[in-house]
Amino acid sequence: MAAVTTAAILLRAHPFSESSRVLRFYTRDLGLVGAIARGVRRGASRGRGAAGAFSEGVAVLAVRDNRDLQTLQEFAPAKLRFGLAQEFSRLAGASLAAELVLRHAGQEPHEELYRALSGGLDLLERVPSDAVTAELLALGWVIVQILGFEPELEACVACARPLEGGAMGWFDLEAGGVRGSCCRPPRGARRVGPLARKQLDRLLAGEAPPGLRGLRPHLSLLDDFTAFHMLGGRRLDSFRFLEPVDAGQQDAATED
Numbered sequence: 001m002a003a004v005t006t007a008a009i010l011l012r013a014h015p016f017s018e019s020s021r022v023l024r025f026y027t028r029d030l031g032l033v034g035a036i037a038r039g040v041r042r043g044a045s046r047g048r049g050a051a052g053a054f055s056e057g058v059a060v061l062a063v064r065d066n067r068d069l070q071t072l073q074e075f076a077p078a079k080l081r082f083g084l085a086q087e088f089s090r091l092a093g094a095s096l097a098a099e100l101v102l103r104h105a106g107q108e109p110h111e112e113l114y115r116a117l118s119g120g121l122d123l124l125e126r127v128p129s130d131a132v133t134a135e136l137l138a139l140g141w142v143i144v145q146i147l148g149f150e151p152e153l154e155a156c157v158a159c160a161r162p163l164e165g166g167a168m169g170w171f172d173l174e175a176g177g178v179r180g181s182c183c184r185p186p187r188g189a190r191r192v193g194p195l196a197r198k199q200l201d202r203l204l205a206g207e208a209p210p211g212l213r214g215l216r217p218h219l220s221l222l223d224d225f226t227a228f229h230m231l232g233g234r235r236l237d238s239f240r241f242l243e244p245v246d247a248g249q250q251d252a253a254t255e256d
Protein backbone atom coordinates (compact mmCIF):
# COMPACT_ATOMS: atom_id res chain seq x y z
CA MET A 1 0.00 0.00 0.00
CA ALA A 2 1.31 3.39 -1.02
CA ALA A 3 0.25 6.83 0.15
CA VAL A 4 -0.35 9.11 -2.82
CA THR A 5 -0.66 12.86 -2.47
CA THR A 6 -2.48 14.48 -5.38
CA ALA A 7 -4.52 17.49 -6.39
CA ALA A 8 -8.16 16.36 -6.35
CA ILE A 9 -11.66 17.62 -7.09
CA LEU A 10 -14.49 16.10 -5.11
CA LEU A 11 -17.27 15.19 -7.55
CA ARG A 12 -19.70 13.35 -5.34
CA ALA A 13 -20.09 12.14 -1.78
CA HIS A 14 -22.57 9.79 -0.19
CA PRO A 15 -22.98 8.16 3.21
CA PHE A 16 -21.56 4.69 3.53
CA SER A 17 -22.28 3.78 7.13
CA GLU A 18 -23.00 5.51 10.42
CA SER A 19 -19.67 7.24 10.37
CA SER A 20 -18.21 6.94 6.87
CA ARG A 21 -18.68 8.48 3.48
CA VAL A 22 -17.74 7.31 0.02
CA LEU A 23 -16.17 10.09 -2.01
CA ARG A 24 -15.61 10.19 -5.76
CA PHE A 25 -12.70 12.34 -6.78
CA TYR A 26 -11.20 13.36 -10.06
CA THR A 27 -7.50 13.57 -9.30
CA ARG A 28 -4.58 14.94 -11.25
CA ASP A 29 -2.31 11.95 -10.64
CA LEU A 30 -4.71 8.99 -10.46
CA GLY A 31 -7.66 9.97 -12.65
CA LEU A 32 -11.00 8.91 -11.20
CA VAL A 33 -10.76 7.56 -7.65
CA GLY A 34 -13.38 6.26 -5.25
CA ALA A 35 -12.31 6.51 -1.62
CA ILE A 36 -13.79 5.75 1.72
CA ALA A 37 -13.47 8.41 4.39
CA ARG A 38 -13.91 6.92 7.84
CA GLY A 39 -15.13 8.75 10.87
CA VAL A 40 -16.28 11.87 9.06
CA ARG A 41 -20.00 11.89 9.72
CA ARG A 42 -19.69 12.61 13.40
CA GLY A 43 -18.13 15.88 12.41
CA ALA A 44 -15.07 15.22 14.52
CA SER A 45 -12.45 15.01 11.81
CA ARG A 46 -13.17 17.73 9.36
CA GLY A 47 -9.93 17.22 7.50
CA ARG A 48 -10.93 13.82 6.21
CA GLY A 49 -13.65 14.35 3.71
CA ALA A 50 -16.34 16.46 5.31
CA ALA A 51 -16.02 18.84 2.34
CA GLY A 52 -18.84 19.34 -0.16
CA ALA A 53 -19.07 18.53 -3.85
CA PHE A 54 -16.83 20.49 -6.27
CA SER A 55 -14.35 21.49 -3.59
CA GLU A 56 -10.76 21.09 -4.68
CA GLY A 57 -7.53 20.64 -2.84
CA VAL A 58 -4.91 18.09 -1.90
CA ALA A 59 -5.95 14.55 -1.11
CA VAL A 60 -3.79 11.91 0.54
CA LEU A 61 -4.94 8.45 -0.42
CA ALA A 62 -3.79 5.04 0.74
CA VAL A 63 -3.81 3.20 -2.57
CA ARG A 64 -3.90 -0.51 -3.29
CA ASP A 65 -3.89 -1.52 -6.94
CA ASN A 66 -6.59 -4.15 -6.84
CA ARG A 67 -9.18 -2.25 -4.86
CA ASP A 68 -12.21 -0.34 -6.13
CA LEU A 69 -12.35 1.85 -3.07
CA GLN A 70 -9.18 3.41 -1.75
CA THR A 71 -8.82 4.90 1.70
CA LEU A 72 -8.82 8.65 2.14
CA GLN A 73 -6.29 9.70 4.73
CA GLU A 74 -6.74 13.41 4.35
CA PHE A 75 -8.43 15.96 2.13
CA ALA A 76 -7.58 19.61 2.58
CA PRO A 77 -9.75 21.70 0.24
CA ALA A 78 -8.20 24.97 -0.87
CA LYS A 79 -11.30 25.93 -2.86
CA LEU A 80 -14.76 25.21 -1.47
CA ARG A 81 -16.73 26.70 -4.38
CA PHE A 82 -19.79 27.43 -2.25
CA GLY A 83 -20.83 29.94 -4.92
CA LEU A 84 -21.84 27.10 -7.25
CA ALA A 85 -24.76 26.18 -5.02
CA GLN A 86 -26.15 29.70 -4.98
CA GLU A 87 -27.57 29.70 -8.48
CA PHE A 88 -29.25 26.79 -10.16
CA SER A 89 -27.56 27.19 -13.53
CA ARG A 90 -24.10 27.23 -11.90
CA LEU A 91 -24.89 24.06 -10.00
CA ALA A 92 -26.40 22.43 -13.09
CA GLY A 93 -23.21 23.12 -15.07
CA ALA A 94 -21.04 21.68 -12.33
CA SER A 95 -23.28 18.61 -12.02
CA LEU A 96 -23.23 18.02 -15.76
CA ALA A 97 -19.43 18.18 -15.80
CA ALA A 98 -19.22 15.82 -12.81
CA GLU A 99 -21.56 13.30 -14.38
CA LEU A 100 -19.69 13.18 -17.68
CA VAL A 101 -16.38 12.70 -15.87
CA LEU A 102 -17.81 10.04 -13.54
CA ARG A 103 -19.25 8.11 -16.45
CA HIS A 104 -16.34 8.31 -18.86
CA ALA A 105 -13.04 9.23 -17.28
CA GLY A 106 -10.76 6.36 -16.42
CA GLN A 107 -8.23 5.61 -13.75
CA GLU A 108 -5.36 6.92 -15.83
CA PRO A 109 -4.31 10.47 -15.14
CA HIS A 110 -5.40 12.99 -17.76
CA GLU A 111 -3.86 16.37 -17.12
CA GLU A 112 -5.91 18.15 -19.79
CA LEU A 113 -9.19 16.90 -18.34
CA TYR A 114 -8.15 17.87 -14.83
CA ARG A 115 -7.26 21.39 -15.95
CA ALA A 116 -10.45 21.82 -17.98
CA LEU A 117 -12.61 20.67 -15.06
CA SER A 118 -10.83 22.78 -12.48
CA GLY A 119 -10.74 25.93 -14.64
CA GLY A 120 -14.33 25.42 -15.80
CA LEU A 121 -15.65 25.11 -12.24
CA ASP A 122 -13.79 28.29 -11.26
CA LEU A 123 -15.41 30.17 -14.14
CA LEU A 124 -18.87 28.74 -13.47
CA GLU A 125 -18.63 30.02 -9.94
CA ARG A 126 -17.51 33.52 -10.73
CA VAL A 127 -18.77 34.71 -14.13
CA PRO A 128 -21.73 37.14 -14.08
CA SER A 129 -25.17 35.54 -14.06
CA ASP A 130 -25.86 36.33 -17.71
CA ALA A 131 -22.68 34.49 -18.77
CA VAL A 132 -23.30 31.29 -16.80
CA THR A 133 -25.16 29.42 -19.54
CA ALA A 134 -22.42 30.06 -22.10
CA GLU A 135 -19.81 28.94 -19.57
CA LEU A 136 -21.82 25.80 -18.80
CA LEU A 137 -21.96 25.02 -22.53
CA ALA A 138 -18.20 25.56 -22.88
CA LEU A 139 -17.41 23.29 -19.94
CA GLY A 140 -19.82 20.60 -21.13
CA TRP A 141 -18.53 20.58 -24.70
CA VAL A 142 -14.82 20.70 -23.80
CA ILE A 143 -15.29 17.62 -21.61
CA VAL A 144 -17.13 15.89 -24.47
CA GLN A 145 -14.17 16.76 -26.72
CA ILE A 146 -11.45 15.67 -24.29
CA LEU A 147 -13.20 12.37 -23.61
CA GLY A 148 -13.22 11.68 -27.35
CA PHE A 149 -16.89 12.17 -28.24
CA GLU A 150 -16.39 15.30 -30.31
CA PRO A 151 -19.11 15.87 -32.94
CA GLU A 152 -18.05 16.10 -36.59
CA LEU A 153 -18.32 19.69 -37.82
CA GLU A 154 -15.85 19.75 -40.74
CA ALA A 155 -17.29 17.23 -43.16
CA CYS A 156 -20.81 16.01 -43.91
CA VAL A 157 -21.45 12.93 -41.73
CA ALA A 158 -23.45 11.29 -44.52
CA CYS A 159 -21.17 11.69 -47.54
CA ALA A 160 -17.89 13.03 -46.07
CA ARG A 161 -17.80 16.11 -48.35
CA PRO A 162 -16.15 19.04 -46.60
CA LEU A 163 -18.77 21.49 -45.32
CA GLU A 164 -18.57 24.89 -47.01
CA GLY A 165 -17.94 27.74 -44.59
CA GLY A 166 -21.21 29.55 -45.28
CA ALA A 167 -23.46 26.57 -45.92
CA MET A 168 -26.54 25.59 -43.94
CA GLY A 169 -26.52 22.13 -42.44
CA TRP A 170 -28.47 19.85 -40.12
CA PHE A 171 -27.34 18.19 -36.95
CA ASP A 172 -27.56 14.43 -37.39
CA LEU A 173 -27.75 13.32 -33.77
CA GLU A 174 -27.35 9.60 -34.40
CA ALA A 175 -24.38 10.06 -36.71
CA GLY A 176 -22.85 12.49 -34.24
CA GLY A 177 -22.27 15.50 -36.46
CA VAL A 178 -23.43 17.87 -39.14
CA ARG A 179 -24.95 16.86 -42.47
CA GLY A 180 -24.42 19.34 -45.29
CA SER A 181 -26.99 20.57 -47.78
CA CYS A 182 -25.40 17.97 -50.07
CA CYS A 183 -27.52 15.32 -48.32
CA ARG A 184 -31.12 14.98 -47.21
CA PRO A 185 -31.67 16.17 -43.65
CA PRO A 186 -32.59 13.39 -41.21
CA ARG A 187 -36.15 13.55 -39.85
CA GLY A 188 -36.61 16.17 -37.17
CA ALA A 189 -32.98 17.30 -37.37
CA ARG A 190 -31.99 20.74 -36.11
CA ARG A 191 -30.77 23.23 -38.65
CA VAL A 192 -27.23 24.31 -37.93
CA GLY A 193 -26.03 27.43 -39.68
CA PRO A 194 -22.45 28.54 -40.28
CA LEU A 195 -22.37 30.82 -37.22
CA ALA A 196 -23.70 28.11 -34.92
CA ARG A 197 -21.07 25.74 -36.31
CA LYS A 198 -18.35 28.25 -35.56
CA GLN A 199 -19.71 28.77 -32.07
CA LEU A 200 -19.83 25.03 -31.43
CA ASP A 201 -16.22 24.85 -32.53
CA ARG A 202 -15.22 27.40 -29.90
CA LEU A 203 -17.32 25.74 -27.21
CA LEU A 204 -15.55 22.45 -27.97
CA ALA A 205 -12.28 24.26 -27.30
CA GLY A 206 -13.67 25.33 -23.92
CA GLU A 207 -14.24 28.97 -24.85
CA ALA A 208 -17.54 30.71 -24.21
CA PRO A 209 -18.04 33.01 -27.20
CA PRO A 210 -19.01 36.48 -25.89
CA GLY A 211 -22.67 37.28 -26.57
CA LEU A 212 -23.41 33.68 -27.51
CA ARG A 213 -26.84 33.59 -29.14
CA GLY A 214 -29.41 30.83 -29.23
CA LEU A 215 -28.81 29.57 -25.72
CA ARG A 216 -31.93 27.45 -25.61
CA PRO A 217 -31.17 25.48 -28.77
CA HIS A 218 -27.53 25.22 -27.70
CA LEU A 219 -28.60 23.74 -24.36
CA SER A 220 -30.96 21.28 -25.97
CA LEU A 221 -28.25 20.18 -28.43
CA LEU A 222 -25.76 19.49 -25.61
CA ASP A 223 -28.52 17.73 -23.66
CA ASP A 224 -29.50 15.52 -26.62
CA PHE A 225 -25.90 14.84 -27.62
CA THR A 226 -24.66 13.81 -24.17
CA ALA A 227 -27.79 11.74 -23.49
CA PHE A 228 -27.49 9.88 -26.80
CA HIS A 229 -23.71 9.40 -27.01
CA MET A 230 -22.50 9.42 -23.43
CA LEU A 231 -25.23 8.70 -20.90
CA GLY A 232 -26.96 5.73 -22.50
CA GLY A 233 -30.13 7.69 -23.25
CA ARG A 234 -30.52 9.02 -19.74
CA ARG A 235 -30.97 12.75 -19.43
CA LEU A 236 -29.67 14.90 -16.66
CA ASP A 237 -32.43 16.39 -14.54
CA SER A 238 -30.46 19.60 -14.44
CA PHE A 239 -31.26 20.38 -18.06
CA ARG A 240 -35.01 20.27 -17.59
CA PHE A 241 -35.03 23.24 -15.27
CA LEU A 242 -32.43 25.34 -16.98
CA GLU A 243 -33.68 28.62 -18.33
CA PRO A 244 -31.17 30.80 -20.11
CA VAL A 245 -30.82 34.06 -18.18
CA ASP A 246 -30.34 36.52 -21.01
CA ALA A 247 -33.98 37.02 -21.90
CA GLY A 248 -33.44 39.03 -25.09
CA GLN A 249 -31.64 36.18 -26.77
CA GLN A 250 -33.86 33.25 -26.02
CA ASP A 251 -35.54 33.04 -29.35
CA ALA A 252 -32.48 33.11 -31.54
CA ALA A 253 -32.01 29.71 -33.07
CA THR A 254 -28.83 27.81 -33.85
CA GLU A 255 -29.66 28.41 -37.51
CA ASP A 256 -27.84 31.74 -37.61
Ligand SMILES: [Zn+2]
Pocket: 156, 157, 158, 159, 160, 161, 179, 180, 181, 182, 183
Ligand atom coordinates in the same frame (compact mmCIF):
# COMPACT_ATOMS: atom_id res chain seq x y z
ZN1 LIG B 1 -23.43 15.14 -47.62
